[in-house]
Amino acid sequence: MDINAAPLLEVDGLWVRFGRTRGRFAQGQLEAIRDLSLTVRAGEIVAVVGASGAGKSLLAQAVMGLLPTGATMGGALRYKGQPLTPKRQRQLRGREMALVPQAITWLDPLMRVGPQVRGGDNRPQQAERQRAVFARLGLAPQTERLYPFQLSGGMARRVLLSTAVIGTAQLLIADEPTPGMAPGQAAEALGILRQLAHDGRGVLLITHDLELAVRFAGSIVVFYAGTTVEEALAADFAAGPAALRHPYSQALWRALPQNGFEATAGSQPHAGTPLPGCLYAPRCPLMTAACTQQNPPLRALRGGMVRCIHAT
Amino acid sequence: MELTGAPTKAGTAKRVAWAVAKTLLRAVSLVLAATLVAFVLVSLSPVDPVQQYVLGADAVSAEQREAIADYWGLDDPPVQRYLNWLGALLRGDMGTSLLYRQPVAAVIAQRFMNTLALMLTAWVFSGLIGFALGCLMGMWQGSWADGILRRLCLALSSVPTFWLGMVFLLVFAVGLGWFPVGFSGPIGMADGDVTLWQRLHHLALPALTLCFVSFAGVALHTRQKLVDVLQTDYVLFARARGAGRWHILKRHGLRNIALPAVTLQFAAFAELFGGSILAENVFSYPGLGSAVAAAGLNSDVPLLLGITLVSTLFVFTGNLVANILTRVVDPRTRVNGA
Ligand code: SF4
Numbered sequence: 100m101d102i103n104a105a106p107l108l109e110v111d112g113l114w115v116r117f118g119r120t121r122g123r124f125a126q127g128q129l130e131a132i133r134d135l136s137l138t139v140r141a142g143e144i145v146a147v148v149g150a151s152g153a154g155k156s157l158l159a160q161a162v163m164g165l166l167p168t169g170a171t172m173g174g175a176l177r178y179k180g181q182p183l184t185p186k187r188q189r190q191l192r193g194r195e196m197a198l199v200p201q202a203i204t205w206l207d208p209l210m211r212v213g214p215q216v217r218g219g220d221n222r223p224q225q226a227e228r229q230r231a232v233f234a235r236l237g238l239a240p241q242t243e244r245l246y247p248f249q250l251s252g253g254m255a256r257r258v259l260l261s262t263a264v265i266g267t268a269q270l271l272i273a274d275e276p277t278p279g280m281a282p283g284q285a286a287e288a289l290g291i292l293r294q295l296a297h298d299g300r301g302v303l304l305i306t307h308d309l310e311l312a313v314r315f316a317g318s319i320v321v322f323y324a325g326t327t328v329e330e331a332l333a334a335d336f337a338a339g340p341a342a343l344r345h346p347y348s349q350a351l352w353r354a355l356p357q358n359g360f361e362a363t364a365g366s367q368p369h370a371g372t373p374l375p376g377c378l379y380a381p382r383c384p385l386m387t388a389a390c391t392q393q394n395p396p397l398r399a400l401r402g403g404m405v406r407c408i409h410a411t
Numbered sequence: 412m413e414l415t416g417a418p419t420k421a422g423t424a425k426r427v428a429w430a431v432a433k434t435l436l437r438a439v440s441l442v443l444a445a446t447l448v449a450f451v452l453v454s455l456s457p458v459d460p461v462q463q464y465v466l467g468a469d470a471v472s473a474e475q476r477e478a479i480a481d482y483w484g485l486d487d488p489p490v491q492r493y494l495n496w497l498g499a500l501l502r503g504d505m506g507t508s509l510l511y512r513q514p515v516a517a518v519i520a521q522r523f524m525n526t527l528a529l530m531l532t533a534w535v536f537s538g539l540i541g542f543a544l545g546c547l548m549g550m551w552q553g554s555w556a557d558g559i560l561r562r563l564c565l566a567l568s569s570v571p572t573f574w575l576g577m578v579f580l581l582v583f584a585v586g587l588g589w590f591p592v593g594f595s596g597p598i599g600m601a602d603g604d605v606t607l608w609q610r611l612h613h614l615a616l617p618a619l620t621l622c623f624v625s626f627a628g629v630a631l632h633t634r635q636k637l638v639d640v641l642q643t644d645y646v647l648f649a650r651a652r653g654a655g656r657w658h659i660l661k662r663h664g665l666r667n668i669a670l671p672a673v674t675l676q677f678a679a680f681a682e683l684f685g686g687s688i689l690a691e692n693v694f695s696y697p698g699l700g701s702a703v704a705a706a707g708l709n710s711d712v713p714l715l716l717g718i719t720l721v722s723t724l725f726v727f728t729g730n731l732v733a734n735i736l737t738r739v740v741d742p743r744t745r746v747n748g749a
Contacts, residue, residue, distance in 0.1 A: 218652055246742045
């Protein structure tokens with residue numbers, strides 16, 4: 100990771116809410132993401148790790164400007180230092196920022212694979228580029244004439260990734276790019292992402308799989324109940340709980356198979372549950388009365404960030 | 412890589428032959444069932460066909476009535492009568508219409524063209540208008556324009572055909588005088604002398620009625636399909652790659668909704684046929700629809716069965732085309748040869 104590289108994407112205090120914003124029933128809102136901050140630089144993979152169903156996907160949609168109707172967002176998004184307005188998001192989508200498709204359903208079932216990977220671009224150069232990308236990813240040339248339903252699992256993954264490789268996008272957002280994959284396949288997919296990062300792109304990897312994130316990402320953002328609780332280097336996770344800062348990160352580490360599979364009691368509070376203090380308090384072994392006073396702010400600690408008043 | 416190999420020629424031919432045989436079998440059994448039902452219904456009718464037949468003529472003696480009934484085979488048991496009809500049909504004889512006193516085949520031939528012209532006009536226009544409108548509504552789903560149009564379509568698709576026909580008749584024919592009140596040509600003019608323009612002029616109002624009652628359904632269906640497509644992952648992904656609204660409609664929308672729309676349009680033959688019966692009766696338009704109503708009301712069994720036969724085959728053809736289209740056009744079934 101090159102700390103000195105200019106940030107590609109900066110997310111600062113992002114929140115996403117559902118429900119009415121206008122009208123009389125503003126209290127009917129659901130806060131799915133609150134006070135989320137992270138930075139992605141060129142050449143690195145930043146992983147956002149959290150349990151499934153914690154609203155992580157909304158992060159990708161918020162950055163791309165593709166939030167579902169009914170969702171509102173706030174906070175600051177910047178791309179290459181400039182604010183990401185809806186207009187700019189529209190201009191940058193597909194050109195500067197790209198989504199890495201998750202599953203074969205992200206391809207039009209009635210369209211041959213080649214033209215889909217090429218996007219709307221019908222120039223011969225683009226077809227050549229597509230063939231080069233297919234070759235690079237080990238896809239046979241005739242693959243481009245197939246329909247998505249004819250692809251085997253392994254081919255499908257590579258075709259999906261090729262949509263990210265072929266583009267010019269500097270920032271790649273991969274939201275759970277490995278669902279239902281065997282460990283070897285997931286590693287293959289992430290290996291391709293890492294190559295892309297080596298080529299100088301920035302990758303925002305959103306996943307529930309801490310193990311993969313530790314293996315492939317440079318830094319890890321731990322996501323809990325809609326907010327960032329810790330930002331650490333992947334190396335800190337590799338080093339063990341002592342190097343980690345937040346009790347939840349330590350619990351995640353202990354839950355890894357090689358560390359004893361130890362599950363933490365309790366479950367994540369539902370998005371929008373109005374807890375006055377620290378959202379982790381109900382499950383936290385270090386909890387004190389002070390923890391329930393207010394949501395702790397994110398603070399710098401030992402080269403990372405943590406949202407915990409007792410972390411040392 | 413698992414690519415289904417191209418099916419062998421002989422294998423394909425065999426499969427096609429089997430499919431054709433199955434289709435024919437289905438068509439025949441359908442026709443038998445439909446005509447049987449029609450026959451049973453008309454047999455239960457209290458209307459005495461002989462009475463209807465001699466209505467105009469004075470002083471028909473009981474013996475003469477008896478002779479007519481005998482000639483038509485009315486005294487045979489119903490099963491015998493149905494089998495008689497079936498036997499004649501197999502010899503290519505559809506019988507003689509009691510009502511029109513002409514061979515049934517001639518009556519149908521003459522009226523089928525009228526109905527076909529009416530239905531085809533309504534079919535094409537309701538399909539095109541409905542599809543275009545549905546696309547627009549789907550693309551701006553949730554907007555106020557979509558809301559208004561959707562309610563309008565819902566209202567329109569629940570309006571009975573005959574009622575709409577009468578409203579059009581009152582407004583455009585009686586009130587404004589833009590269109591003739593009925594029939595397929597000017598009254599009193601020999602059929603051969605009617606110009607194409609006059610035919611179209613007479614066709615317009617019933618076709619408009621029929622088009623109006625069916626395009627709303629097409630529009631609503633198209634809208635729903637497009638809304639579904641726009642919520643798929645692949646459209647979200649297309650948007651994430653920078654595609655705009657029209658680009659998405661052109662590239663993914665039309666591709667994915669065209670086939671169901673066309674299929675539905677062919678499958679809608681039955682509905683359109685039902686609608687045309689009502690419209691033809693309101694406008695006294697001499698098509699199959701008005702003939703079938705007259706045949707039913709007058710216990711004209713040969714004509715009723717003849718029209719049932721033809722319309723069943725007609726609707727069956729529509730469904731068949733719909734099925735074949737699904738098979739041939741969709742790559743998921745085509746490439747697999749399934
Ligand atoms: S702030 Fe308190 S409750 Fe929250 S994580 Fe830290 S110690 Fe636990």
